[in-house]
Amino acid sequence: MSDYPFFFTWTDQRRAVPIHLTGGDGAFVDTADGGRWLDLASFSFQANLGHGHPRMRAALAKQAEELCVVMPNAIFPAKQELAQRLLELAPEGFSRVFFTLGGAEAIENALKIARLVTGRHKLISRYRSYHGASMGALSLSGDWRRPPLEPGLAGVVHALDCYCDRCPFGHKVDTCQRECARHIGDLLQLEGPRSVAAVVLETVVGANGVLIPPSEYWPMVREACDRHGTLLVADEVLSGFGRTGRCFAFEHFDVVPDMICLAKGLTGGYAPLGAVLVHDRVARHFDDNVLACGLTNYAHPLGCAAGVEALAIYADEGLFERAAALGPTLLTDLRAALPAGHAAIGPSRGIGLLAAVELDLPASGWKALAAGLDARRLFVHLYPSRGTVVFAPPLCIAEADMKAGLAGFGEALAEALRAADADRSPS
């Protein structure tokens, strides 16, 4: 039982596992008990730049000296520069940025913009997805976090997933007709040809299993949206800023969304900030219509300064290219670390520095795996309820550290499998 005067998130408080952080550098994190952990998770997928970056600290300190408290219509250099740089990173035709404090708010404002622009209210997302904890974003989310809070936003329809290793349509990727993409077109039609404001999708599904679509998926969804006058929103909160080896994950696919939702890697976690990048064909609507969206700390100076510096570091340290170069090693070494031929080991997938392996473990096996990782001081995303482990190291991780961490994961998994097998065998 934790005895702290604040809540721990996504857990009952009795089972919360507090971790006393004191600092860190690069891919390593220090804890108060003198421990040094290797972060193969980027904490909550935001620490793309690694920990304790001196340039980020300096940029925040400088901004704190200059200007901290603003109102939403304030103009100051970091706000202008960040918006400019983000639009330069976006595909041609993007003309406006809406700033928020995090990912859920980015989704929230994208769906509000879609409703305002189209005059429609319905939204389509997918089951294996997470878009944030606020009610609109949670309504779009498909995983276990939504049902406890229902009913959610009216008009949200969930589509079946693009999940090639366990195709919901019973197909194999080399012979299918991309039924998952056609399905979204069918839903747009069946929901009423002019009733869906937006389709909101993680470009590459992150925490729900690293689901990587085949190349035709996004262009087919784009085409279906165009046919129905529906806006296409790419949730790049997790996949953005180099995670998949490109700045934005949609750059792997031949598609241009209408809005791009960002957070996490936007500042690498050094300050809270999210953003919606808006294509000019959408943004123009608000030239003469009220943008009924806003927040007190819109474009907070510390967030903007962190964003400007983060983008500079991504470029100066070549971190997107680094993620692309290290990506194959992450997946190869993960696969090599998996105990061969064990029935509990499911499919594994990866793109850039984002990879997952499915595991069919009993609760005791997951517990043993968590204990083995703790003993080796490795941060990894364990999702027992989804039967998945996800890896997302900081983009600056040294190759040797990543390899050692994956080998450690393999050992911890082998121990957990032995414990689970012993549990299962009749005594």
Ligand code: PMP
């Ligand atoms: N979208 C995706 C794809 C995410 O992974 C997350 C956070 N895990 C969010 C949105 C919500 O971001 P935040 O927690 O900053 O609100």
